[in-house]
Amino acid sequence: MFPLTLNLLFIFTLSTPIAGWAALRMNRQSLCGVYASVGLAASGISLYYLFSQVSFGVVSYSLSVGLFSANLRIDMLSVFMATIFIGLGLAAAVYSIRYMEKDTGLPLYYSLLVAMVSGMVGVVFSGDLFTLFVFWELMSISSYVLVGFRKEKWEAVEASLKYLVMSAAGSATTLLGMSLLYGMSGTLDFQGLALAFNQAQPNAWLYVSLLLIIAGFGVKAAIVPLHTWLPDAHSAAPSPISALLAGVVIETGVYALCRTFFTAFLSIQIQWFSILAILSLITMVVGNLMPLLQNDIKRLLAYSSIGHIGYMLVGLVVGTQLGLTGTVLHIFNHALMKGAAFLCAGAIIYRIGTRQLDDMAGIGRKMPITATVFAVSLFALIGMPPLNGFVSELIIITGSFQANMAWLGIAVVLNSVLSAAYYLRTIRTLILPIKSEKIERVKEAPVIMLIPICIMAGLIILFGIWPDPLISIAQQSAAGLFPWWSGG
Amino acid sequence: MIDLSYYIAFAFALFIIGIYCLATKRNMIRLILGIEILINAAHISFIALADAIPGFVDPLAQSIVIISTGLAGSVSAVAITIVVYAYRHYGTLDIRELRRLKG
Amino acid sequence: MRADKITVAGTLLALFAMALLVIIIARDTFPIFEYALTPGHFINVTQNVGPESSSFMWTYRNMDLIVQAFALFAAAAGCLAMLRTDEKEKPT
Numbered sequence: 001m002f003p004l005t006l007n008l009l010f011i012f013t014l015s016t017p018i019a020g021w022a023a024l025r026m027n028r029q030s031l032c033g034v035y036a037s038v039g040l041a042a043s044g045i046s047l048y049y050l051f052s053q054v055s056f057g058v059v060s061y062s063l064s065v066g067l068f069s070a071n072l073r074i075d076m077l078s079v080f081m082a083t084i085f086i087g088l089g090l091a092a093a094v095y096s097i098r099y100m101e102k103d104t105g106l107p108l109y110y111s112l113l114v115a116m117v118s119g120m121v122g123v124v125f126s127g128d129l130f131t132l133f134v135f136w137e138l139m140s141i142s143s144y145v146l147v148g149f150r151k152e153k154w155e156a157v158e159a160s161l162k163y164l165v166m167s168a169a170g171s172a173t174t175l176l177g178m179s180l181l182y183g184m185s186g187t188l189d190f191q192g193l194a195l196a197f198n199q200a201q202p203n204a205w206l207y208v209s210l211l212l213i214i215a216g217f218g219v220k221a222a223i224v225p226l227h228t229w230l231p232d233a234h235s236a237a238p239s240p241i242s243a244l245l246a247g248v249v250i251e252t253g254v255y256a257l258c259r260t261f262f263t264a265f266l267s268i269q270i271q272w273f274s275i276l277a278i279l280s281l282i283t284m285v286v287g288n289l290m291p292l293l294q295n296d297i298k299r300l301l302a303y304s305s306i307g308h309i310g311y312m313l314v315g316l317v318v319g320t321q322l323g324l325t326g327t328v329l330h331i332f333n334h335a336l337m338k339g340a341a342f343l344c345a346g347a348i349i350y351r352i353g354t355r356q357l358d359d360m361a362g363i364g365r366k367m368p369i370t371a372t373v374f375a376v377s378l379f380a381l382i383g384m385p386p387l388n389g390f391v392s393e394l395i396i397i398t399g400s401f402q403a404n405m406a407w408l409g410i411a412v413v414l415n416s417v418l419s420a421a422y423y424l425r426t427i428r429t430l431i432l433p434i435k436s437e438k439i440e441r442v443k444e445a446p447v448i449m450l451i452p453i454c455i456m457a458g459l460i461i462l463f464g465i466w467p468d469p470l471i472s473i474a475q476q477s478a479a480g481l482f483p484w485w486s487g488g
Numbered sequence: 489m490i491d492l493s494y495y496i497a498f499a500f501a502l503f504i505i506g507i508y509c510l511a512t513k514r515n516m517i518r519l520i521l522g523i524e525i526l527i528n529a530a531h532i533s534f535i536a537l538a539d540a541i542p543g544f545v546d547p548l549a550q551s552i553v554i555i556s557t558g559l560a561g562s563v564s565a566v567a568i569t570i571v572v573y574a575y576r577h578y579g580t581l582d583i584r585e586l587r588r589l590k591g
Numbered sequence: 592m593r594a595d596k597i598t599v600a601g602t603l604l605a606l607f608a609m610a611l612l613v614i615i616i617a618r619d620t621f622p623i624f625e626y627a628l629t630p631g632h633f634i635n636v637t638q639n640v641g642p643e644s645s646s647f648m649w650t651y652r653n654m655d656l657i658v659q660a661f662a663l664f665a666a667a668a669g670c671l672a673m674l675r676t677d678e679k680e681k682p683t
Binding site for chain 2: 068130133134137140141144145148151154155157158160161162164165168169171172173175176178179180182183186187188
Binding site for chain 3: 492493496497500501504505507508511512537540541543544545546547548550551552554555558559562563565566569570572573
């Protein structure tokens, strides 16, 4: 029916509440989390089979043939992004076993987590705009509830309401843009849209549809005038959910923009270059200036996510094979780095109970492993050479120089330098001398929380020193975006 | 029969009314209704475009609207649940009072 | 009706947007199905639309229907999670 990966994810979404109820009877609450993690690991392993199939060509799953059927269209980009989503979801699920142990309603939490991951995997697997929309809504509904999961605090509820209103308005705008595309071409299938609009004369309504779709997907991708939900939602959510939101949910927005631009809007590429170039510049600048004023560590990391989305948009604007390789690679690297940073910040918050940077002075001396991993991920976010952030940012900058858009490349370099200011300030806070009593008594983070963090740090260093297999997969994925592109 | 342009103009006018409602209204329940208005504007646009050629009806648009109506209902359900908790915390349904998160 | 600043600004912007919309629609008519590929049309004649349309939906769009069922499940689980009551004490 669906590919094995999606089947497993759906089965585990439905059966996690039952496992949770059974765990409650046996009085061992953490079994529910173990069950969900096993499910995510199993679907991750089943991705390997899809990967070997996809290396030969595009795999397509549909229950009926024709240009109007809802189908899944899996190519290398889909499998690459699905690997990131399931990997980060697995890390977050293992981490939550210890982080969320004092909360109630845990079976529903894990069920919603697996539902959110399955929605995201479905978004990248879908081959039709409306199938993408339905999976998008599945992902969004689960994330609205997960942001407001700790409902006793006013902060979570306020952030969740703001996020819901903005994101639902964005979905409605996307739907209106999709209706205009349907009206002009009679189908919503990606292949059909590409064939219909490929050699077309641009029409005023095509521009209206372009604007609506940028606005709609841009709310989720946190492009700047529409980003205001992001800092609140990411700081109010529980830390594993913040890691998932900041790392992968906003990247589905970038993916959806990539897909739509290279199928339906190929003929008006000149126009969307300019709009997106200005938007990406503003996004980068806002994302790197605002954290200088922040004292809350999760808000700081959330704003820096906005800056990295700006870098990914630069790769998309450039529009050549090299620029898109950079964007795809940066999607992977950013998920790894930002996920590790949020999980480490969560471990620190779990031990000392506050999110303010001023109260954390000197905690690196008491939690050495966590602080080392945190420092590694923050150096990678700046873009320092032996780590993986450098590789993807270099490819984006090279792509922009190659396509005669050097000003964007220079903007990326300047923004990376600017971002070093607040990342280094955070690292410095970790190694200051200890000032308060509370920090004297802090112990290292629990082992279950340390395992995913250390594995992610190892991967950051590994892919920084040896990025070749990743670069070749990213090149294949970027080439997969262009199968219908006839012009240059 | 009514020309297609009038239907499209109506759908966009509903969209503008929905955005106006989200931007200016204070009551949280009215915000949720504003989201519903936005989604319904998109639905009307789909249905109007399905009926454009006289004598024929395109079932693809109708299937899309049926499925999307179900999704809109579930978003509203979750939204109203969150509004219930916001009322318990803040004691008012005024969205302008939810200003504690800033910066 | 209180003349709140935001309401006034919102009303003016909405009226301006509607005027712009009327101008755009009057200038370019909507290119209905202009870019469509000719053999790809699957249109019903206007009689007995109900059962034929629903059979189209169940044959061609069943994947979307199944995923919509999962979205409904997620919404139900979400509402249950938000409305849960807990008897033991909560950490801050």
